[in-house]
Amino acid sequence: MLAPDDAMEMNATGKDVFAARKPVKRYRHPFVMALTVAICAIVLLPVATLAIIALSGTGEDWPHLARNVLPGATLTTLYLLAMVSVGTATIGVATAWLVVGYDFPLRPFFSWALVLPLAVPPYLAAYAFGEFFLFSGPVQSALRALFGFASPQQYWFPEIRSTGGAAFVLTCVLYPYVYLTSRVVFLMQGRNIADVARTLGARPAKVFFRVLLPVARPAIGAGVALVLMETINDIGASEFLGVRTLTTAVFTTWINRSSLEGAAQLALVMLVLVLLLLAAEQFARRRQRFHNVRATQLKARPPRVRLSVPGQIVALVAVTLPVLxxxxxxxxxxxxxxxxxxxxxxxxxxxxxxxxxxFTASAAALLTVTLALLLINAVRLSRSRLTGGLVRIGSVGYALPGTIMGLGLLFALARLDNTVDHFARETFGVSTGLLLTGSAAAVILACTIRFLALAEGAVRSGMEKLPPHLDEAARSLGKTPARSAALVLLPLLQPAILTALVLVFVDTVKELSATILLRPFGFNTLATLVYENASRAVVEDGAVAALLIIVTATVPVILLSRALARDRAASM
Structure with missing residues (x-):
């Protein structure tokens, strides 16, 4: 019998050693396919309801929207997406490789501290930066004191209430998405790729740009895709900074013009835009699949280069500014x-x-990551385009603004509850009332639908680093697909799973718009408590709850980062 390591070797021609033997039976898994269809149906429920609302309108608002709202909002949104994607990709990838590939003072601290901005909701960050960079704020006050300026006409200072300012705010708090996915891949690459390149005389910079960066491209794409969807969904930061994106246009159309149908129509335009972004991300990653050769190398720690004193200073500045x-x-x-x-x-x-x-964040995180694992495993088992397309459908919930998605889910759950209640009255003579509408379960379901793409992207980035026939090797030794997944895949995916759990937990703690619509009467989360205090102009009370949101989200972020840290020194 072959040893497990030998079973996963590739021969010199690049083919599996199993190629000359009897091929492993391919399982069709009808139950897995049915489960995948059911998950996608649940995700599409609010989208279908939204489409029905959009089509139920008379269309009288559409000429105004198409002429005066849609062009400007679309251009602003695309401009914002471009700036945020470039900024987060640059910061996320650069900082991830610095803490993984180089040794410098405080490196272990920054390896987890760089994830801390993930705990700050964009709408809170926008308010904080607005106060920090105001004319009376500490930055401009220090600038005037240093150079003796008496009025703002005597000097130029960038305006935070602008599209560029919104891009800066969003980049500062969203880059950890790219940092986490990139860091997981850099940690999982092992020694071989970098070591082989260095033995051939390549310098560290060339190894990074010519070898490691292409290998990490799928994970970087997944992280940037999450950033883009989070940017599209943002409404608090954009509205506070006066940036009219498609999301703010949806909200103002609904509230100011009292046109739910027009808002739903704009939301469908946003959905098309996000689907195009997802398709572009998949197209960019086509055939970009890289795997380690041996399973024993999947957990090998990459070597780190000891920087010179000037290099250490540059590295410290580079990792300090994003956290600051x-x-x-x-x-x-x-x-x-x-x-x-x-x-x-x-x-x-x-x-x-x-x-x-x-409670809601923990339940949503566990449910969402479980569904993401089922979807990813379904793709791995069936290897069909249909399954891959269904999994892509599972990402559309993240494309909708939380307010509109929550509204669609509210109408759908209300219709379901009324149908069940009518059936119970007719059949059993009893009333079931509202089972899901206005319950904590509705809030958890909404967060699961919204953040399924978040968990799926994090798990998929880890899955793509595993050898494609790893589970088949286990099944050739008599293991069932479920047992091979539990014993082989899940332990190797632990960093990616932890990343997905924390991402969903943190985003659920910060979630506001859908929770306001779907929560039970008297049920407050920290985010809704901040909103209530802000609406009553009790700024200091809201600040306490806002600070507690940051602290609550920071704890799992730190635990995740420490769990992923590989701090044991490695020689070149």
């Missing part, structure tokens, strides 16, 4: 506000909102 802007500035601003109302920490409403946030 993405996490330090919001923490400073909200910390100052919260310090004036420390007594609010003992408020019963705050404690209840905290418990509700932890």
């Amino acid at each position: 802007f993405g996490f330090g500035v919001p923490l400073l601003v909200f910390g100052q506000y919260a310090s004036r109302r420390l007594d609010y920490l003992l408020n019963a409403d705050l404690a209840e909102a905290f418990v509700n946030s932890i």
